[in-house]
Amino acid sequence: MRAVGVHPDAVVVTSRIWQTTCTAIRAGDEAMLIDSPYFPDELDALPALLHQAGFQITALLATHADYDHLLGRAAFPQLALGVGESTAIRLRTHPGVAQKELRDADAEHYVERAPLALGSYESLPVPGYVGLGDQELELHPAEGHTADGTAVFARWAGVLCVGDYLSDVEIPLISQRGSLEEYRATLARLAPLMEAAETIVPGHGSPHDRDTALRLLDEDLEYLDGLDKLPPGRDTRRQRAIHADNVIKHG
Numbered sequence: 286m287r288a289v290g291v292h293p294d295a296v297v298v299t300s301r302i303w304q305t306t307c308t309a310i311r312a313g314d315e316a317m318l319i320d321s322p323y324f325p326d327e328l329d330a331l332p333a334l335l336h337q338a339g340f341q342i343t344a345l346l347a348t349h350a351d352y353d354h355l356l357g358r359a360a361f362p363q364l365a366l367g368v369g370e371s372t373a374i375r376l377r378t379h380p381g382v383a384q385k386e387l388r389d390a391d392a393e394h395y396v397e398r399a400p401l402a403l404g405s406y407e408s409l410p411v412p413g414y415v416g417l418g419d420q421e422l423e424l425h426p427a428e429g430h431t432a433d434g435t436a437v438f439a440r441w442a443g444v445l446c447v448g449d450y451l452s453d454v455e456i457p458l459i460s461q462r463g464s465l466e467e468y469r470a471t472l473a474r475l476a477p478l479m480e481a482a483e484t485i486v487p488g489h490g491s492p493h494d495r496d497t498a499l500r501l502l503d504e505d506l507e508y509l510d511g512l513d514k515l516p517p518g519r520d521t522r523r524q525r526a527i528h529a530d531n532v533i534k535h536g
């Protein structure tokens with residue numbers, strides 16, 4: 286797990302697996318944790334790490350309902366998990382799926398942990414705003430990777446957390462209930478937000494500056510155009526498997 290300060294009020298923590306990111310954003314004496322690392326030891330260490338960096342986490346938010354982004358309460362069990370309304374609908378419509386997929390992933394990697402307790406998550410209107418200290422975070426719809434999704438923009442810090450888009454390590458992954466059309470619409474919606482941002486944080490991979498994120502946006506749009514040629518630098522065995530799956534489901 287590594288932590289990188291991207292702004293005086295924002296730190297990005299990256300898990301040892303899948304380069305899964307979580308972002309702590311601070312405003313006044315409040316701070317929100319967006320998404321989560323994966324391994325139990327990372328989740329155990331997270332409160333102290335963020336506390337030392339001066340972040341008192343007072344709120345949790347997940348960008349979408351994939352199990353690897355939902356683990357914030359394992360680190361901060363006293364807090365409720367906030368989710369966009371599309372994610373709340375997905376969790377309600379498919380109860381227990383995230384928990385089962387987490388169990389399967391844990392079994393694959395021989396990871397032991399207590400069962401995931403989502404508790405009573407809080408559904409937030411998207412598009413909309415959520416207050417944090419003396420600021421407001423913007424919530425924007427980001428569907429396509431999955432049927433749900435929310436991008437979070439801390440405009441005062443110039444930090445845009447997009448969920449599973451604009452990754453430098455993963456090609457666009459369109460899951461079973463995702464949609465190619467929605468994926469494109471999300472990228473189009475993110476473009477002007479990226480222009481107004483300094484740091485773009487993908488769900489997996491490195492935090493990007495604006496130019497890097499805009500280049501990835503172009504590469505991803507080109508990939509989605511033909512669903513044929515993998516973006517340069519992301520042509521690995523694992524990404525070719527994701528690509529084959531995209532073609533079967535959405536080609």
Ligand SMILES: [Zn+2]
Nearest residue numbers: 351353449488
């Ligand atoms: Zn993910």
